[in-house]
Amino acid sequence: MRYFFHIGYSGTHYKGWQRHPYGVGVQQVIEASLEKILKQPVAIVGCGRTDAGVHASQFFFHLDVAQPWEFDMLFRLNKVLPPDIAVFDIIPVEGLPHARFDASKRSYDYFIHTYKDPFLHEASALYQVRNLNLDAMQAAAALLPLYTDYRNLCLTPAEQDSTICHITEARWFSDQQGDRLRFQITANRFLSRMIRILVGQLLKTGTGALSLQEFESYLSLEKAPKHLSPAYPQGLYLSKVTYPFLDMAPRPTFSPAFHQVADASWQTI
Known part of the structure; x- marks a missing residue:
C-alpha cells in the first residue's frame, strides 16, 4: 500500500x-x-x-x-x-503513483529583503542594493516562458538527461515599501540550481549590470554567461507541487515568506 x-x-x-x-x-x-x-x-x-x-x-x-x-x-x-x-x-x-515522476507542476518562491533584519536572515535573502530597476527585472522575467532550453542557466547541463523546462509563470512582487521582493516561478521541472541562477541574473538586470538584450541572449542560446553565481539558498522555497490526482494548498501561513499572492502586502511589479 x-x-x-x-x-x-x-x-x-x-x-x-x-x-x-x-x-x-x-x-x-x-x-x-x-x-x-x-x-x-x-x-x-x-x-x-x-x-x-x-x-x-x-x-x-x-x-x-x-x-x-x-x-x-x-x-x-x-x-x-x-x-x-x-x-x-x-x-x-490508489495504485502506485510516483511522488517525483508524476508531479506535473512545481512552483518556487524566492524572497529578498534589502535591509538587515535579524528576524529574516534564515527566511529570506539579504541583498543590500538600492534603486533596483524593478521594471527591468519584471521585463526579464516575462521572457522566461518564451524559451524552453535552459542549458545556459544550469550548473551541470552535461549531467542532465534534458535541459528542456516549460516555464508557465515567472513574476516579481514587491511589498508596499519596496524593500522586500518576491520572485515566483512555475514549471514542469527545474535544473540544478536553475532558480537561484535565474534570480542572480535577474538581480543583475535590476542593477544595470546586465542588459535585457544580453539576458535574452542567454535564453536563446546565442551567448552563455561567463560566470554563474547562484543567489543565496535561504531565500528559496519549494512552495507548491501539483499532481493530476492531487492539488493541495500549502499549509504554512505563519512565516513572512508564505504570504499569498492575494495578500495586500505583496504588489505585482
Missing part, C-alpha cells in the same frame, strides 16, 4: 532533501524517524531535490508498506520529528 506524505521543512540546518555522505539531509531524518515508529528499515521517495539551506513550504514523498498502520501516524511522526520538519497530511493513494 502506498501513502503520500504532505510535509514542509526549514532547510537551514540540512544539506538539502536528499541523503548526503557529507551532512544530514531531510530525507535521512524522516526515514530514521519512520524506522523508529515502524520498527523496520524504511525507504521514501521525494517529489524532488532541494539544495542545502533551501526550504519547502510544500513537499511530498511516498512510502510503501505491506499493511496499513492501526495508529495515528500523523501524530506519532510529528512527535518524533524535529521542530523544523512538519507533516501536514498522510494520504493513502
